[in-house]
Amino acid sequence: xxxxxxxYPVATVPQVVEHLTGAQVLAPFDRSAxxxxxxxxxxxxxxxxxxQHHAKRALEVAAAGGHxxxxxxxxxxxxxxxxxxxPGILPPMTLDEAIESTRIHSVAGLLRxxxxxxxxxxxxxxxxxISDAGLIGGGTVPRPGEVSLAHNGVLFxxxxxxxxxxxxxxxxxxxxxxxxSITRVSAALTYPARVMLVAAxxxxxxxxxxDRIRPCGxxxxxxxxxxxxxxxxxxxxxDLHVEVPAVPFRDLAADERGEESVSVRERxxxxxxxxxxxxxxxxxxxNAQLRPGQLKKYCRIDGPGRTLIEQAVARLGLSARAYxxxxxxxxxxxxxxxxxxxxxxxxxxxxQYRSLDRQVV
Numbered sequence: 001x002x003x004x005x006x007x008y009p010v011a012t013v014p015q016v017v018e019h020l021t022g023a024q025v026l027a028p029f030d031r032s033a034x035x036x037x038x039x040x041x042x043x044x045x046x047x048x049x050x051x052q053h054h055a056k057r058a059l060e061v062a063a064a065g066g067h068x069x070x071x072x073x074x075x076x077x078x079x080x081x082x083x084x085x086x087p088g089i090l091p092p093m094t095l096d097e098a099i100e101s102t103r104i105h106s107v108a109g110l111l112r113x114x115x116x117x118x119x120x121x122x123x124x125x126x127x128x129x130i131s132d133a134g135l136i137g138g139g140t141v142p143r144p145g146e147v148s149l150a151h152n153g154v155l156f157x158x159x160x161x162x163x164x165x166x167x168x169x170x171x172x173x174x175x176x177x178x179x180x181s182i183t184r185v186s187a188a189l190t191y192p193a194r195v196m197l198v199a200a201x202x203x204x205x206x207x208x209x210x211d212r213i214r215p216c217g218x219x220x221x222x223x224x225x226x227x228x229x230x231x232x233x234x235x236x237x238x239d240l241h242v243e244v245p246a247v248p249f250r251d252l253a254a255d256e257r258g259e260e261s262v263s264v265r266e267r268x269x270x271x272x273x274x275x276x277x278x279x280x281x282x283x284x285x286x287n288a289q290l291r292p293g294q295l296k297k298y299c300r301i302d303g304p305g306r307t308l309i310e311q312a313v314a315r316l317g318l319s320a321r322a323y324x325x326x327x328x329x330x331x332x333x334x335x336x337x338x339x340x341x342x343x344x345x346x347x348x349x350x351x352q353y354r355s356l357d358r359q360v361v
Contacts, residue, residue: 043088051251064271065332066286068197073244079200088261122153128162148191161229236321240353304344
């Protein structure tokens, strides 16, 4: 844990002797990533997901830019399966990130006996019956909540409209600031809460709006009331709204194996490296963390792209915050293609990931 001191991992005393005598040269421990190959290999793999190429592409974009994402689709379409595989395509935790996350889990008493560090990014999936104190932390003796336990990892909220309104609204501070402030008579505490939010919901109360086989029995008023359980300000803080339709039988029965997480992770790591270099000294580490004043400098769009986003804002009635989300996502898509400027095709793909901004008819 002491910085600037090389550490050489060995299994036996003879290895130490051979290293000191020069008979065997040992490689120092790589401090930049603490996840072992075994830990990463044991994670759920993207290749296990049948079909859903659009949703998998959206999650790759989300991982590459650190964006929050909402998956919208009928029951059984694979929303939970997709979310569970997101940590496997995120960049491995650095040592500093591992120490931060481990400290939180230690305070909560969640470390296994003898466990020194969390080897992979946390994935937390609280039930929709959770209280606001359980989600953001608190209690008579303040404890970190699920948001803080997911720090540097993924917070998955399934059946998003089923959470109580006050619980969902409590997410606005951590999603915007990356911290949770808890004030009690005895003390005031601040917990870290920098997470990627992945939420999932049905498109309507019955769940089958837009399904090719099963008809939807909901009218437009019921659909609007159902979606209104999630407030506009919270939806504006979610960068990608992704449709996840039912998987066709031909995709379920196909023998072809999808792309493995390790391949996707390589592209994500490359895109993140571009962002770290670009934003050095700016206070941001990825595209999702860009502040409004930084968008003009870092998210330059060509002429056709600007025309396209102007038309989308006018037709969809997008809020200013939604417009900024589109710019950030388009910047990430360009980074995945190793492009310095944002083109019209990047903007077009980013606009596709705002499905809930479209009117229900």
